[in-house]
Amino acid sequence: MAAFAVALFTAAMLPLGSAAAASASATTDGRSATGHERLRVMTLNIFYGGDDLDLKTGDFCAVANGCPQSLVQIERAIKQARADIVGIQEPERNVEKIASALGWYGSNRAHVMSRFPIIDPPGGDGVYVFVEVAPGRVVAVANTHLPSDPYGPYLVRDGGTVKQVLDLERKTRLPAVQNLVKVLPALAREGIPVMLTGDFNSPSHLDWTPAVAAKRPEVRYPVKWPASSALAAAGLRDTYREAHPDPVAVPGFTWTPGSPEADPHEVFDRIDWVLTAGPSRTVDSTVVGEKGGPDVGVGLSPWPTDHRGVVSTLDVVPSVPPALVSPATRRVTIGGDLPVAYHAPGRQGERVALLDGKGHVVTSRPTGPKFDGTVILPTRGLHRGAYAVALFSGGKVISKAQVWLYLPGEPTKVQVGKSRYKQGEPIEVSWSNAPGMGLDWVSVYACPAGTCTDTSEYLVYAYTDSEIEGHTVIGPTSIGADSSWPVPPGQYVVRLLPDDGLVSVAQSAVFSVTGK
CATH class of the missing domain: 2.60.40.1930 (Macroglobulin (MG2) domain)
Incomplete structure (x- = not known):
């Protein structure tokens, strides 16, 4: 059962359509007499669910999901940052687990946790949730994790041209922000404060400026990075750059404090952001990371993940939600x-x-x-x-x-449309009773010699968009198709895996792919 909080709004709330929310009494906890609220909003990539990094070695755990002490350190980082709302990337089903340990509310669907109640509104569709930060008043919070590969700064490092870099970004990461650009500004125009957290796997156009290019050898030329540019054009403001407008003086690198997956010739950059729109004002923003790290304002040792986080203090005027x-x-x-x-x-x-x-x-x-x-x-x-x-x-x-x-005990199911497909023919996939988490996915797996083992590698796949029941088509435009489509003749299954994890909760019947 998803643990979206069932928020109990107070009866003192103004009727729907009121121009302003009820004024709060003056307090010493950040609230003002004019209905303003102070919020600390954090973004944090926790590295494969937060329990796959060995804090002693800095390498992968010897056993998958085998380092729960790293999760405890993630919780400490959130506490030390004094965060109110956190967007989590790479959660792998652990958002609600971490939230519960903190005594918070959590959403495995939206990958958002908060010390305030969380409401999953109709039309949010997993893109955003409401957080009730004051009685009867809400802010909208969205969280995202853009594709990581191929990584644009590596292409720059390896001699790529500006055109090649922009082509890569427009193909790889720009499509992943289109829904955010479509949905979030509309909320802001309705007077609802909007926060977008994420690991964007892209530098910002605010950082790769001519001034930075003159100082940092790895910034070979200025780049108007498409993902950040599109979000900025939609009215989403970068809170870290609002607090620290000079990228030469304060780079604010979040990638990477050290990672088992780091490139031997690493390019460091600021790819984790807290963005905001609507009635909000940035008060402060700082990097959360390892003690003594560059530009780290909140330090913790040992640091439990391969990204630094960011926590931003915002002054917001929360809104009465729609019906x-x-x-x-x-x-x-x-x-x-x-x-x-x-x-x-x-x-x-x-x-x-x-x-x-x-x-x-x-x-x-x-x-x-x-x-x-x-x-x-x-x-x-x-x-x-x-x-x-x-x-x-x-x-x-x-x-x-x-x-x-x-029905009680009914399992999760995944099915394919036919028992036999011709090579290159799209594969129809449907599912029911899925967990409905933010990054549930369905993938094709090979069954060599008719044996479908749990250790086989995933091939081409698609996300379920957190749907409990739904269908999709896996084919030449699906994720992974560049390297594994069309699948060669043989026997296969489709598996449903929750929240970007690698543990299957349902498997289809075996089907065959035959030659053309």
Whole structure:
């Protein structure tokens, strides 16, 4: 069950559509009498789930996921940074585990954790969540991890031209920010503060300037890096560069303090960012890393990952959210109760209901006189299948979120469309009862001599976009196709693996690929 927090908004919240949130009383904890909040927002790549780095050797653990003490050190880093909200990269199912150890809320879907309640809104689609930083008021938080290979600065180092570098970035990393560019600015225009954390695997156009090129030999020429440029053009501001505008004086390198995967001729750079948009102001920003490291403002020894983090202090004016329903989980075991948080306009007769696949109400609960709260929807006696949680106001559905009901003990399943494919023919893949984490993926694996071992290498693959049930096509445009498509004749399976990890939770029947 996904551990999205079921946030209980207070009844003092202003009605939907109010121009401003309720003013907070003046306090000494960062809040002001005008509704402003001080937040410390952190980004951190934790290296293969945070439990695969041996702190004594600085190398991979001898056993996969075998260094839990590194996770404890990750927790210490977050505490030492005094973070309120953290975006995690390379989480491998451990976001909620780390959050629980801290006594926080966590989302394995969005890869965000916070000491404040987290709400998964309809339309967020795993791209962003709301964090309730004050009673009845939210900010939007998104987290991303752009593709790492091929790495642009290595191409520069190895003699690539500006055109070659830009072509690489436009092909490899620019497509990965398009959804962020489409979704996040719209939230900011609605008056919702937006934070975007991530490992962008790209330098910033704010860093590779003519002045920097004159000082740093590895910066052979200025580059207007496409990913950072696109995000900046969309209105997302780089908080570290707002706090430290001179990239010559304060480079702020986050890659790398040392890594088992570091290149022998490493190029150091600032590729981990906290970006913001909407009603927010940068107060400060600093690098979190190993004690004594360059530009490190928050130091810890030993440092438990191969990236330094960044923590930024922001002054924000959180917003009243739109009307919404937020189920505590998107996959529900029949017979259990489903908690659903809501924000409603506050009209008479409003209800939260569970709708079947035909749109019929199968159960409902009144919201009462409150604008915000949580109702519990029972599922005993219902049939397996797709349902929707809906908020009714004025006799109309004003917010809806999909959920799936499964029988107790029902496993995760993955299937392919046919038992036999011709070489080069796209492979149809479908799945159900998936974990629904942010980086769940489906991949083709070879079965040499008809034997499908767990140790075989993954080939071409696709992400599920955190869908509980869905389908995709694996083919020439899928990830890994450059090196492994078309797969040669032979026998194969497709596996579903949660959250960028390498442990399968479901496997298809064996299928064959034949010659053309």
